Amino acid sequence: MVEEEPTRPVGGLSVRPPAGVELRPAARADIGAVMELLRARTASPIPDVATELAASRWGALLGSVDAAPFVAIADGTPCGVLIEVFRRRLNFATWEAWVPELVVAEPFRGRGIGRALLRIAIEEWRLRGGHRLSAEIEPGEAVGEALLARMGFEDAFLRFRLEPMATRGRPAPPDVVLRGIEPGDTEAVTRLVAEMGSRLSPVPERMGAVARTFRELNSRTADRSLLAQRGGVVVGVCTAELRGTLRRDAPELWIPELIVSEPMRGSGIGAALLDAVIAAGRDAGAGSAVLESGPRRASAHRLYAAAGFGAAGGVFTLLRDRRER
DSSP states (O other): OOOSSOOSOOGGGGSOOOTTEEEEEOOGGGHHHHHHHHHHHOSSOOOOOOHHHHHHHHHHHHHOTTBOOEEEEETTEEEEEEEEEEEOOTTOSSOEEEEEEEEEOGGGTTSSHHHHHHHHHHHHHHHHTOSEEEEEEOTTOHHHHHHHHHTTOEEEEEEEEEOSOOOOOOOOOTTEEEEEOOGGGHHHHHHHHHTTOGGGSOOGGGHHHHHHHHHHHHHOTTBOOEEEEETTEEEEEEOOEEEOOSSOSSOEEEEOOEEEOGGGTTSSHHHHHHHHHHHHHHHTTOOEEEEEEOTTOHHHHHHHHHTTOEEEEEEEEEESOSSOO
């Protein structure tokens, strides 16, 4: 459990706050102010999360060693919030830091609060030794985009959202079997993910850590990942994980990877994998699905649009080492 006033060193505590502003790790009592800040972030209406559910998820976030939520206080008022979460990805030996929420109340903008909160995210990420820091941007958040660009982040991915969850009943080709991922699939899936680019292929000395990450992700009860197999060969994979948010009562299905081996593309395997994963998430109670994709992956974007996904903003990233390991 994260203490109200941590006594151990935390990367974010090294960040100097703007004049007249206090930056501190978030506490349980901040939940009301945090929810108000989140509701003020977007022009699109956000359904209210049930109070008890929001408090439960907030408590779980505070108690997680994989999260670093901070708040900013100015003039005695909570005026900003940063939520940073550390997550594993296939093919990487290190953590990825993810910032789904960075909000500063409008009356307090222009005082350097957003920059200070983002600096906290960077320091926490550096402390963990992660390979990438990603920050979500909603449509129309020009101020946030400008801040991220000034601090060295690159506009790297497009975000897509499916809501409500709907499937099209797309079957796999007759000679292809869809099944859950197993620990023994590590090498095959790693090779498949590496087809997305050489930077996604881990160096040999880190394969042990990648295998441990694979086993950890595969063992999670929230995992809904599937792979496609043809003649005993893995030819496609769609990873997916349920996660609760402070924005919606129903959990969200996050889809980090959807990859089909190049010789098998265009055969309907990707559509079948995506459809099956969405069905599994819906059956598990998910109310929406989200994924990220590079801006040049036009064929993938057509697949997402055909499945009902719509544009949902972008993702800015900061890389520790461009020679990704």
